[in-house]
Amino acid sequence: MKDDDLSRVYAINGEVAHREIEGQILILRPDDNFLYTLNGSGRLIWQGIVKKKKLSAIIKNVSKEFGLPEATARQDVLAFVSELEAKGIIL
């Protein structure tokens, strides 16, 4: 993903059911039979996506909250959103 893409704002697939319960994000895809659970940084990234934040803002937030260098946070966030996108959870 190029640096320009860091301005990208993802949306959650409307067919995906999701809730935050007891500090965990629980996700059910339309064609899955079990829940995905997000904790820690995954939860933080998800909250950023829900709030329609740009990727750059999400990266900054992860970097700040988890005390990570921004380059590391960027790598983690991009890998994570790529996975969510590949699974059709975010668009």
Next chain:
Amino acid sequence: MRNDDRVITLCVGGFPGTNRSLLNLEKTTGLTRHIVLRGSEADGADVKFYIELLREKKPTCVLFGGWSPVYDVFLKSIRSLKTEAGVYWTSSPGQVDISEEAEYMVSLINSRRIKHRIFANGELAKALSGVSHNVKHLPDTLLFPGDDVIKKPKGKKDELVFSLFCSPFEYKRKNVFNTLLALSMLKRKYTLYLNGLSKNRFYGNILKTLGIRYRDFNWMTDEKYQTVLGEVDLGLQISFAETFNYVAAEHIVRKIPVMTSRMVPALDCMPAHIRNRLVVDDADCASEIRDKIEYLTGEADRLHYLGERMHAHLKKENERRIGQAKKVLKSIIE
């Protein structure tokens, strides 16, 4: 979950057979949506998630797989909705020690909160319809793989592969000991594929003592299982009791013949000339099992021919079962 999902099937993860059955039901009928409950804690996060979702989606019916105390929470939560509750029972009376399940079954039959009482076992449904209302038989349905994953004939093989797959708590019901005794009397070369049996201390010793040549893959992922299944020439499922026997069906849908007992309904649809070759009259007779294996493996093309014919018959039967399952589900939806 989609808004048009009118029948939600929900099952705790600890019932693999019931989950498999309900997943197949979703895929073959398109009339249900199945969800697997990983935890069984009433106050667990996934339970809360699904309860909120059910309240939001208001399906026509929630069909619980088997019975688990955690379902009580769901029953309470859907009481205020117009959602009906049902239970899908997969065990047959002889499959497990029913005394362990009898208490649940009786409470379900008498429960006013459970409207639909659905059984995978036709005889159980027939018998209980006299004492309870809304009792239905919902047959198991199967997913047939595409030709790309179906076993290809390999010509004559000196050493055939037999399979004996079952869960650790099923060894007695699956008649494992008689099957091993039969194999120990075989003259031909073979390898027996297992999924954990040799790890059991007692059966490990029996395998060794009887000189059974085996490969144990232990408990397999579905992907691994499909690969291993592709190498099998003959399945062995000479059970004392079964509701359906998915393992037998999983062989047949890949054109792999399976030897069974009379108690395996997966072979009920086979014509007499196939049943005579593959169904053992006396499951408690190791020499009869041996004789049948020797006959089946006596000619190179026999297993291939039987695999093809069994596949065709099961496919036809599966279409009938899907039709019947759709009828039952539509009676709930409408």
